[in-house]
Amino acid sequence: MKSISPVTLLLLAPSVVMALLDPKIKAKGKMYFGSCADPNTLADENLQTILKTELASRESFNFINADQLVDFATRNGKLVRGHTSICNFQLPSWVSDIADAVTLTTKGKIYAWDVVNEIFNEDGSFRRSVFYNLLGENFVDTAFRDARDADPSAKLYINDYGLDGPDTGLDVAITELDIRIAKPITSALLTSQHNDYSTIIEACLNITKCVGITTWGVSDKDSWVDHTFPGYNSPLLWDDNLAPEAAYTGVDTVLN
Numbered sequence: 001m002k003s004i005s006p007v008t009l010l011l012l013a014p015s016v017v018m019a020l021l022d023p024k025i026k027a028k029g030k031m032y033f034g035s036c037a038d039p040n041t042l043a044d045e046n047l048q049t050i051l052k053t054e055l056a057s058r059e060s061f062n063f064i065n066a067d068q069l070v071d072f073a074t075r076n077g078k079l080v081r082g083h084t085s086i087c088n089f090q091l092p093s094w095v096s097d098i099a100d101a102v103t104l105t106t107k108g109k110i111y112a113w114d115v116v117n118e119i120f121n122e123d124g125s126f127r128r129s130v131f132y133n134l135l136g137e138n139f140v141d142t143a144f145r146d147a148r149d150a151d152p153s154a155k156l157y158i159n160d161y162g163l164d165g166p167d168t169g170l171d172v173a174i175t176e177l178d179i180r181i182a183k184p185i186t187s188a189l190l191t192s193q194h195n196d197y198s199t200i201i202e203a204c205l206n207i208t209k210c211v212g213i214t215t216w217g218v219s220d221k222d223s224w225v226d227h228t229f230p231g232y233n234s235p236l237l238w239d240d241n242l243a244p245e246a247a248y249t250g251v252d253t254v255l256n
């Protein structure tokens, strides 16, 4: 899922309609509990029901589907959060993405943009990318200025991992959460995963500047883990049959 789509868009449920995790985290002062999904996920009625009722939903679409997404969001009373993975792109397609972003933002549907994606190495130095090689560190400034020009009011984010720290003073959003388990899956491993999910939710609740959480998928059957880490499974809150798992209970318990 991560590398297929030029853009993922996060839909935020603004109102409480049968929803569970999302309104519970809102009651704790956060903005959303969401999940990503791809167009296939949206085509699955049962998954769509979970997205509409349990979660704020984060949809992966390329810009060919952007208007379709905005229509879906409008019909379901949701806000949209955009995620642009510029490091996976050629520059021209990124520029055209921004042009599309203008179209989207004029509809007033974008809550926030992830402007740059995974630009740092684990040690904090810049990853060597076409952007960095050609433009140096300034590519980040350029990306943020262009995003701000395209959308004067959206929140602009750096999306990255392994750089966690609560004291930056900036808003933090947990954007691609999953916890994979090495096969064979045992109840001890599920319990440990339950505890790890609980810790993450609790950590976000503890940090005032943590605005929300999105998991990287709804059910295990659609997770990228299946394709990317064949020795692992069960990374998400719902299993292959869309039954809530121990991880779901972990999240729910903390939110209660």
Ligand SMILES: *[C@@H]1O[C@H](CO)[C@@H](O)[C@H](O)[C@H]1NC(C)=O
Residues within 6 Å of the ligand: 199, 200, 202, 203, 206
């Ligand atoms: C959250 O805060 C509580 C109260 O200060 C603390 O006991 C707990 O360890 C914190 N949890 C995390 C994951 O930071």
